[in-house]
Amino acid sequence: MTGSSGGRRAAGRGDNGTMAKRPTIHDVAAVAGVSRGTVSRVLNDDRYVSPASHAAVRRAIAETGYIVNRNARSLVTQRSGSVVMVLSEPHEKVFEDPNYSTTIRTAIRRLATRDVSLVIMMAGDDGDRERVVRYVRGGHADGVLLMSTHAGDPLVDALEAIRIPAVACGAVIGKENVIPYAAANDREGARQMTRYLVGRGRRRIATITGPMDTPGGMQRLEGFADVLGRKASKRLIEHGDWTRLGGESAMARLLERAPDLDAVFVASDLMAAGALSALRAAGRRVPEDVAVGGFDDSAVALSTHPPLTTIRQPLERVAEETVHLLLALIDGAERVEPVILPTDLIVREST
Amino acid sequence: MTGSSGGRRAAGRGDNGTMAKRPTIHDVAAVAGVSRGTVSRVLNDDRYVSPASHAAVRRAIAETGYIVNRNARSLVTQRSGSVVMVLSEPHEKVFEDPNYSTTIRTAIRRLATRDVSLVIMMAGDDGDRERVVRYVRGGHADGVLLMSTHAGDPLVDALEAIRIPAVACGAVIGKENVIPYAAANDREGARQMTRYLVGRGRRRIATITGPMDTPGGMQRLEGFADVLGRKASKRLIEHGDWTRLGGESAMARLLERAPDLDAVFVASDLMAAGALSALRAAGRRVPEDVAVGGFDDSAVALSTHPPLTTIRQPLERVAEETVHLLLALIDGAERVEPVILPTDLIVREST
DNA sequence: TTTCAGTCTGTGAACGTTCACAGAAGCGAC
DNA sequence: GTCGCTTCTGTGAACGTTCACAGACTGAAA
Numbered sequence: 001m002t003g004s005s006g007g008r009r010a011a012g013r014g015d016n017g018t019m020a021k022r023p024t025i026h027d028v029a030a031v032a033g034v035s036r037g038t039v040s041r042v043l044n045d046d047r048y049v050s051p052a053s054h055a056a057v058r059r060a061i062a063e064t065g066y067i068v069n070r071n072a073r074s075l076v077t078q079r080s081g082s083v084v085m086v087l088s089e090p091h092e093k094v095f096e097d098p099n100y101s102t103t104i105r106t107a108i109r110r111l112a113t114r115d116v117s118l119v120i121m122m123a124g125d126d127g128d129r130e131r132v133v134r135y136v137r138g139g140h141a142d143g144v145l146l147m148s149t150h151a152g153d154p155l156v157d158a159l160e161a162i163r164i165p166a167v168a169c170g171a172v173i174g175k176e177n178v179i180p181y182a183a184a185n186d187r188e189g190a191r192q193m194t195r196y197l198v199g200r201g202r203r204r205i206a207t208i209t210g211p212m213d214t215p216g217g218m219q220r221l222e223g224f225a226d227v228l229g230r231k232a233s234k235r236l237i238e239h240g241d242w243t244r245l246g247g248e249s250a251m252a253r254l255l256e257r258a259p260d261l262d263a264v265f266v267a268s269d270l271m272a273a274g275a276l277s278a279l280r281a282a283g284r285r286v287p288e289d290v291a292v293g294g295f296d297d298s299a300v301a302l303s304t305h306p307p308l309t310t311i312r313q314p315l316e317r318v319a320e321e322t323v324h325l326l327l328a329l330i331d332g333a334e335r336v337e338p339v340i341l342p343t344d345l346i347v348r349e350s351t
Numbered sequence: 352m353t354g355s356s357g358g359r360r361a362a363g364r365g366d367n368g369t370m371a372k373r374p375t376i377h378d379v380a381a382v383a384g385v386s387r388g389t390v391s392r393v394l395n396d397d398r399y400v401s402p403a404s405h406a407a408v409r410r411a412i413a414e415t416g417y418i419v420n421r422n423a424r425s426l427v428t429q430r431s432g433s434v435v436m437v438l439s440e441p442h443e444k445v446f447e448d449p450n451y452s453t454t455i456r457t458a459i460r461r462l463a464t465r466d467v468s469l470v471i472m473m474a475g476d477d478g479d480r481e482r483v484v485r486y487v488r489g490g491h492a493d494g495v496l497l498m499s500t501h502a503g504d505p506l507v508d509a510l511e512a513i514r515i516p517a518v519a520c521g522a523v524i525g526k527e528n529v530i531p532y533a534a535a536n537d538r539e540g541a542r543q544m545t546r547y548l549v550g551r552g553r554r555r556i557a558t559i560t561g562p563m564d565t566p567g568g569m570q571r572l573e574g575f576a577d578v579l580g581r582k583a584s585k586r587l588i589e590h591g592d593w594t595r596l597g598g599e600s601a602m603a604r605l606l607e608r609a610p611d612l613d614a615v616f617v618a619s620d621l622m623a624a625g626a627l628s629a630l631r632a633a634g635r636r637v638p639e640d641v642a643v644g645g646f647d648d649s650a651v652a653l654s655t656h657p658p659l660t661t662i663r664q665p666l667e668r669v670a671e672e673t674v675h676l677l678l679a680l681i682d683g684a685e686r687v688e689p690v691i692l693p694t695d696l697i698v699r700e701s702t
Numbered sequence: 703t704t705t706c707a708g709t710c711t712g713t714g715a716a717c718g719t720t721c722a723c724a725g726a727a728g729c730g731a732c
Numbered sequence: 733g734t735c736g737c738t739t740c741t742g743t744g745a746a747c748g749t750t751c752a753c754a755g756a757c758t759g760a761a762a
Contacts, residue, residue, distance in 0.1 A: 375717090376719065377718080387720090391720060391721090394719095395720080419718090420718050422717085422719085423717070423718035424718080425719090426718080426719070427719055428721095
């Protein structure tokens with residue numbers, strides 16, 4: 001395994017061929033006829049480089065095909081040029097939520113414009129979390145982007161102790177003042193949907209919420225209650241776990257407990273898809289007997305029958321703003337304020 | 352921007368507090384009463400370390416909270432300890448396919464066991480591709496994992512020239528012998544579905560394929576043709592683009608051209624969901640008038656109405672095997688053979 | 703002419719590892 | 733006692749950058 005397959009060859013300027021090793025800043029300097037320092041200055045566009053040197057270095061870089069070695073750079077600057085996205089779901093459930101895709105895609109793209117790369121890690125169990133902490137403490141990331149972190153996650157405290165720039169996509173319950181975040185206005189979105197259902201003349205409106213330790217779970221319920229006031233009785237509230245199956249069984253429980261309901265606001269499209277199955281199984285017509293409202297406007301909202309009336313979150317903008325906050329912190333901002341973005345009601349045939 | 356906010360503090364051994372800087376291998380050596388070399392040997396578990404030293408070093412590492420600096424290590428070993436996953440879709444379409452999620456999750460988990468981290472990059476346009484090449488040539492990844500790379504992608508040639516270990520999740524058309532891959536047996540899966548439709552007594556079976564420059568697009572069509580022989584007339588073949596909408600319009604075109612069809616094999620569940628919409632719009636009942644078969648067994652297959660009969664791919668195993676191949680190459684294997692995994696027919700109500 | 707400020711450039715010393723080498727210590731065989 | 737082998741350890745020299753410093757060169761002002 002330690003087999004030294006061919007010792008290192010000295011970086012001679014191969015007279016009749018190409019160099020064996022990747023060119024270093026020394027090679028560039030030699031070709032350009034300047035010193036390391038000047039090349040470095042061009043690389044980091046410092047001031048005080050003469051136009052002539054600048055041009056010579058640029059030419060030499062192109063000629064040699066030089067690429068800066070980030071390891072060497074990081075070693076001295078103590079900056080890694082990368083950011084780690086931490087997925088704090090138990091392994092099996094990660095990505096069950098199709099919204100992840102949008103967020104990851106957007107984050108990568110946004111970071112790429114600054115030449116920052118994105119490392120993805122899981123934090124589903126203690127081993128994972130320890131790995132994340134080790135990685136971050138090892139200085140391999142300039143910042144952390146938390147995804148769907150639940151209330152009380154020990155990782156948050158650990159990161160806080162390390163004092164590394166960290167932000168969340170969606171609030172971390174109980175840490176709203178510690179971990180900056182960008183999020184859709186879940187509460188107002190839930191109000192929009194509930195108001196709409198009321199406006200359509202529905203009288204007994206139930207809800208299926210997400211888990212109460214997630215911001216979407218809590219705040220969408222709060223918005224629901226905001227509109228209905230004391231009419232939001234416990235009898236009409238059921239909890240799900242963001243999965244399709246969870247939505248299905250929650251709907252079944254609701255139907256058993258409150259057979260007279262005529263509408264249900266489901267806190268995610270995926271759960272709403274499950275709820276539709278349960279309703280169909282119970283012989284209720286949608287929307288004639290029961291109106292169903294979802295949340296997210298994810299792809300699944302279009303593939304259900306009937307297509308779901310739902311609340312659209314500006315997912316891309318949420319992701320963009322989250323990255324933006326993180327970059328600001330990395331750049332040294334002392335404090336940044338959370339960003340809350342507006343939602344839209346999308347009416348389709350399920351209501 | 353170059354503001355030097357506080358110079359570096361010397362690493363004095365704070366008499367009354369903790370050290371300001373992260374401990375280095377020197378600190379560990381000092382605490383353990385050995386030299387750098389010995390600590391390094393313990394870290395890389397070389398032979399020839401006395402039990403006493405070994406224990407002392409282990410204790411010192413725990414005591415100081417030492418974490419190896421990968422940058423410094425990479426600088427000398429020329430190994431990065433990370434792998435880059437390249438998503439070769441145009442930006443908008445990335446992740447449209449829900450299968451990505453499974454693959455990413457599995458890959459991360461599998462790599463984590465070897466303490467290799469996963470960087471994700473896009474390769475949707477030339478700028479992206481150039482970034483990937485620069486990253487890889489800079490020595491920041493030990494290997495590349497290609498996702499959904501289309502035929503003729505210039506990135507493949509570029510990576511080939513760099514001679515970096517590279518594998519693909521699903522074959523890269525035209526490069527099957529250059530880029531090792533793991534994949535589901537698309538062709539046989541398509542045969543399973545087609546045979547099944549024939550067995551159900553369907554006579555005029557159409558298909559909606561994926562793009563012809565993707566392996567799933569080509570091979571699922573081939574499997575379809577394998578079973579139907581010359582009955583697979585051009586009239587009954589229509590091409591989609593893996594999206595829901597693409598499936599919908601392809602179905603509409605098919606209905607116009609061949610109103611007498613009584614079954615359709617759609618090369619992905621997402622497109623099949625679109626096809627269902629088109630059929631419903633045309634007043635055809637599923638499965639009474641037209642049987643619909645999908646492919647993937649993704650989440651969407653359950654949320655359509657009726658739920659889709661489909662072909663399940665062992666996605667997790669595909670991802671695992673892909674990572675496995677890559678790790679083998681990184682470990683120095685000269686050649687590795689492609690891995691083809693079997694598919695299953697899942698019967699639901701759409702047929 | 704001298705002085706000074708402003709530009710520009712080169713150089714040594716880090717950064718935190720690993721690697722190759724040299725050598726010490728222990729032990730058995732001659 | 734010496735030799736040789738094995739096991740173990742310390743040390744200097746990389747790896748490829750950036751950073752701080754010192755100095756050289758301009759041109760204008762005194």
